[in-house]
Amino acid sequence: MTSTYSPENIFRREAEDGSTQAAQAQHLGEILSTHVRKITRNHGQRLRSAWEQLNPLLNRLQDSANRGELIKEARAYARDAGERYVLTLDVLRERGNNDLAHEAAGTPPVLIYDYEVALDGRDLSPPVNYLLLKIKPPQGVEVFDWKRPYLIIDPRAGHGAGIGGFKQDSQVGVALHGGHPVYFAVFRPMPEPEQTLADVMRAEAKFVAEIRRRHPEAPKPIVVGNCQGGWATLVLAAANPDITGPLVINGAPVAAWSGRKGENPMRYNGGLLGGILPALILSDIGGGVFDGAHLVSNFEQLNPGRNFFGKYYDLFANVEKSRHSFLDFERWWGGFHYLNEAEIHWIVEQIFVGNRLSRGEARIERGRRLDLRSIRSPIIVFASKGDNITPPEQALNWIVDTFVDEHEIRIRGQRIIYMLHDKVGHLGIFVSSSIAKKEHAEVTSTLKTIEALAPGLYEMVIDEQTGEGVHAHFLVSFRERKMSDLAGFDDSRDDEKMFATVSRLSEMASEVYDMGVRPMVQASFGGQTAEFLRKTHPSRVQRRIFADENPVMKFVAQAAENVAKARQPAESGNPFLGLEKVWADSVVQTFDFWRDIRDAAYELTFFGIYGQPGMLRLGAPNAYQRKRMDPGELAHLPEVEEILLAIDRGGFEVAVIRMLILMAESRGAVRRDRLERSARVLCKDEPFASLGAEKRNALIREQTIVVEFAPERAIATLPDLLTEFEDRQRAIDTVEFIAGSHDEMDPQTVKTLEKMRAILGVPLLVGSGPVADPLEGVVQKLLPARARKKAASDA
Structure with missing residues (x-):
C-alpha cells in the first residue's frame, strides 16, 4: 500500500484503496x-x-x-x-x-492436596504475592527426590490458583503417581504494592532455583503453564534460558491476533471495546488495582446459555447428585483475584492488543526484549479445536512467528511438540478427568524421554489404546511437521493487519488518557469508593445475594x-x-x-x-513482522559452517547419535517406545551417561545440523568416526536395538540402515535385529578401541 501522500502517488493510492474496498x-x-x-x-x-x-x-x-x-x-x-x-x-x-x-480465609488455592509453603514471595526482594507450594503426596503414593520435579503455574485470569490440582485425576495427580515431586506456584488475591510482571518473573525464577536446590540429583524441573500461566512460562524461559527443563504449555493465548473467520469472537474485544483503555480506566477506578471479576465476566459472556442458565438447570435437574461437584467447582470460579495496573497494562499491551510476545517485540524489566528463540528447553504445546478462549491458532502461531521454518528449529537445537485435541473445551484442558488420564498422562510419560528426541517440530499423536482404566496404555508417536502444517490450522492471516490498527489506536488513546484524563479519574476514585465498586460488581452480587447475609x-x-x-x-x-x-x-x-x-x-x-x-x-507501522532471514541462508550461518567442517571428527558417541538421527529422518516419525529405548541408552549406558545432559544435548544438536545440511556426507564419514570394526559392530547393534524389529521399520529406514552397514563394512543382519541392549552392564568394553589401546599403552 502506498504510504506517501505526494501528488504523483494520489492516483495510485486511489486505485489501491478501491482494490482494498x-x-x-x-x-x-x-x-x-x-x-x-x-x-x-x-x-x-x-x-x-x-x-x-x-x-x-x-x-x-x-x-x-x-x-x-x-x-x-x-x-x-x-x-x-x-x-x-x-x-x-x-x-x-x-x-x-x-x-x-x-x-x-484469604482465598487459598483450591488444591485438593495437602501442601507446605516452600518459599513465600513476600520474603523476596522485591516482594510479590506469589508462593511456592510443595505438594504432599496422598497416602499410598510415593515420590522420589531424584526424579525430575514438576512446577505448575496456574493463570492469573481473574480466578484464584489451583485448577491444575483441582481433582485427583489432574496434572498434579498424574505427576505424583509417576513418582515426581510436585510444586505449585500460587498467588494471593491482592498483589503487592508496585508489583510488576517482571517482579513475578524473577520470583518464578527463584522458585525454580529453590526446587533445584532441594533436588540436586534430579534433572532440571518441568514447568507446566496453564492458560495465561502458559505465556508466563514462556516469558520465564525466554528471560532465563538455562534454568528449566521441558516446558508444557496448555491452552495458552500467545499469538492473540490469530483466529478463523466466523469463530473466536474474544479476539475482537480490543478493537470494539477500546484497546487498552478499559483496563486503564478500570484500574484507576479500582484505586490502582484491576478487579479480576471483569475478566471472569468476559469469559461468561462467551457462553451465556451455559453460564447463566445451563449449569443452574443441570444442578436443578439432579440436585442431590450434582450438589458436591457444583459447589466444588464454584469455589474456584468465584474466587476473584486482582492485578496491579502495571500488570494488566503489560498483559493487554504486550499480548492481547499488541501481540508483541509472539512477534519477538515484548519488553520486560527495564526494556529487556523477550525473544522466544532463546528458549533452550523442549516445549510441548497442548491445544484444542473445542477451545473458544484459546483456539489452536492462538496457541500455535507463535511458532510460525518466531522461527523462519522447521530447519531453524533444528539448527537452534529446539524441540517443539504440539498436540491437538478435537473437542475438549478450555477448562477441560485443565480439569477434565479424561484428559488427565490420557493426554496429561501421556505427556508425563513423554517428558521422561523428550531430550532424547532429535531437534525439530513434531506433532504428538495418540494412536491407539491397550488396556482399560488405570491400566490403559496408548501407542504414541511423534510425527515430524513443517511450518506449512501449522499454517493449515488458520484460514488466513491477512486479517491480522487490522489488529495492527487496533494496536496503534490503543497506543494513541492510552497516551491521550495518560496526559489529559487519568489525573482526574485517579483523584475521583480510590479508597472506600473502589472497595464499594468491587463489592457491588455483578459477578459478586449474583452469588452473595443467596448467602445467609x-x-x-x-x-x-x-x-x-x-x-x-x-x-x-x-x-x-x-x-x-x-x-x-x-x-x-x-x-x-x-x-x-x-x-x-x-x-x-x-x-x-x-x-x-x-x-x-x-x-x-x-x-501499517504496527503491522510489522520480525526480521526473517531467507531459509537458504541458514546453511551459511557461522555455527553451521563450523559444525560441518568437523563432520569427520568424533568417536563412538558422535557416530551413534548421528546414525539415530539419520534413522529418524528416514522415517519422518518416532514411536515413543523407540524414544524410550533411545533415552535409556543415551542417559544410562556408557559412554553416553558420562557425557552429562549439557554435552549430550550439544552433540544431538550438532549431529542434527550435520544430517540436516549434509546427509550424504553424514553417512560417508561414519568410517572416520569408527575406525575399529568392533566399535562399528557395537554402534550398529546399539542403533538397531533402539530402532526395534526390522519388521516394524519403514522401507526407507531399512534402506538407510543397509547404507550405513555397507559404508561401515558390517555384514547385513538376517533376522529382526538385536533384542537386548548391547551396552547394558558394559563399562570398559564401551570405550572406543583406540582409547583402550592408548590406556593399555599408558599402563
Whole structure:
C-alpha cells in the first residue's frame, strides 16, 4: 500500500484503496455467509432434535390421559420440581456462604492436596504475592527426590490458583503417581504494592532455583503453564534460558491476533471495546488495582446459555447428585483475584492488543526484549479445536512467528511438540478427568524421554489404546511437521493487519488518557469508593445475594432440611420430566441463538471498521513482522559452517547419535517406545551417561545440523568416526536395538540402515535385529578401541 501522500502517488493510492474496498466487501460477505451457514446448520439440527424428543413425550402424555393418570403424574412432577427448587436454592445459599468463608480465609488455592509453603514471595526482594507450594503426596503414593520435579503455574485470569490440582485425576495427580515431586506456584488475591510482571518473573525464577536446590540429583524441573500461566512460562524461559527443563504449555493465548473467520469472537474485544483503555480506566477506578471479576465476566459472556442458565438447570435437574461437584467447582470460579495496573497494562499491551510476545517485540524489566528463540528447553504445546478462549491458532502461531521454518528449529537445537485435541473445551484442558488420564498422562510419560528426541517440530499423536482404566496404555508417536502444517490450522492471516490498527489506536488513546484524563479519574476514585465498586460488581452480587447475609435466605436452610427428610422424587418415566428437559434445552438454545447473532454482528462490525483503507494505512507501522532471514541462508550461518567442517571428527558417541538421527529422518516419525529405548541408552549406558545432559544435548544438536545440511556426507564419514570394526559392530547393534524389529521399520529406514552397514563394512543382519541392549552392564568394553589401546599403552 502506498504510504506517501505526494501528488504523483494520489492516483495510485486511489486505485489501491478501491482494490482494498472491493476485497473488504468480499471479506465481509464471506464472514456473513460463514455465520449464516453455521447458525442455520447448528440451530436447524437442534430444532430437529428437539422435535424428535417432543413427539414421543406428547404420545406419552396422551397415553397417560387415556389411562386417567395424567393428573397424578402432574402432581408428582409438581411436588418433585418444588422440592428440587428448594434444594437448589439451598445449594446456591451454600455457595454464597462458601464464597464469604473462602474470602475471609484469604482465598487459598483450591488444591485438593495437602501442601507446605516452600518459599513465600513476600520474603523476596522485591516482594510479590506469589508462593511456592510443595505438594504432599496422598497416602499410598510415593515420590522420589531424584526424579525430575514438576512446577505448575496456574493463570492469573481473574480466578484464584489451583485448577491444575483441582481433582485427583489432574496434572498434579498424574505427576505424583509417576513418582515426581510436585510444586505449585500460587498467588494471593491482592498483589503487592508496585508489583510488576517482571517482579513475578524473577520470583518464578527463584522458585525454580529453590526446587533445584532441594533436588540436586534430579534433572532440571518441568514447568507446566496453564492458560495465561502458559505465556508466563514462556516469558520465564525466554528471560532465563538455562534454568528449566521441558516446558508444557496448555491452552495458552500467545499469538492473540490469530483466529478463523466466523469463530473466536474474544479476539475482537480490543478493537470494539477500546484497546487498552478499559483496563486503564478500570484500574484507576479500582484505586490502582484491576478487579479480576471483569475478566471472569468476559469469559461468561462467551457462553451465556451455559453460564447463566445451563449449569443452574443441570444442578436443578439432579440436585442431590450434582450438589458436591457444583459447589466444588464454584469455589474456584468465584474466587476473584486482582492485578496491579502495571500488570494488566503489560498483559493487554504486550499480548492481547499488541501481540508483541509472539512477534519477538515484548519488553520486560527495564526494556529487556523477550525473544522466544532463546528458549533452550523442549516445549510441548497442548491445544484444542473445542477451545473458544484459546483456539489452536492462538496457541500455535507463535511458532510460525518466531522461527523462519522447521530447519531453524533444528539448527537452534529446539524441540517443539504440539498436540491437538478435537473437542475438549478450555477448562477441560485443565480439569477434565479424561484428559488427565490420557493426554496429561501421556505427556508425563513423554517428558521422561523428550531430550532424547532429535531437534525439530513434531506433532504428538495418540494412536491407539491397550488396556482399560488405570491400566490403559496408548501407542504414541511423534510425527515430524513443517511450518506449512501449522499454517493449515488458520484460514488466513491477512486479517491480522487490522489488529495492527487496533494496536496503534490503543497506543494513541492510552497516551491521550495518560496526559489529559487519568489525573482526574485517579483523584475521583480510590479508597472506600473502589472497595464499594468491587463489592457491588455483578459477578459478586449474583452469588452473595443467596448467602445467609441476605435475611430471606435464612429460611431456606430449614426448608431444605425438611424437604430432604420427606423427599419424593418423580419416577424417571414421568413425561413432565421429559418436557422440562426439552424446555430447558430450548432456553439454552435461545441464549445460544442470540449469542451467535451477537458474535456475527461483533465480527462484521470489527472488520467493517478496521478493514477500511484509511484504517489499514493508520495501522501499517504496527503491522510489522520480525526480521526473517531467507531459509537458504541458514546453511551459511557461522555455527553451521563450523559444525560441518568437523563432520569427520568424533568417536563412538558422535557416530551413534548421528546414525539415530539419520534413522529418524528416514522415517519422518518416532514411536515413543523407540524414544524410550533411545533415552535409556543415551542417559544410562556408557559412554553416553558420562557425557552429562549439557554435552549430550550439544552433540544431538550438532549431529542434527550435520544430517540436516549434509546427509550424504553424514553417512560417508561414519568410517572416520569408527575406525575399529568392533566399535562399528557395537554402534550398529546399539542403533538397531533402539530402532526395534526390522519388521516394524519403514522401507526407507531399512534402506538407510543397509547404507550405513555397507559404508561401515558390517555384514547385513538376517533376522529382526538385536533384542537386548548391547551396552547394558558394559563399562570398559564401551570405550572406543583406540582409547583402550592408548590406556593399555599408558599402563
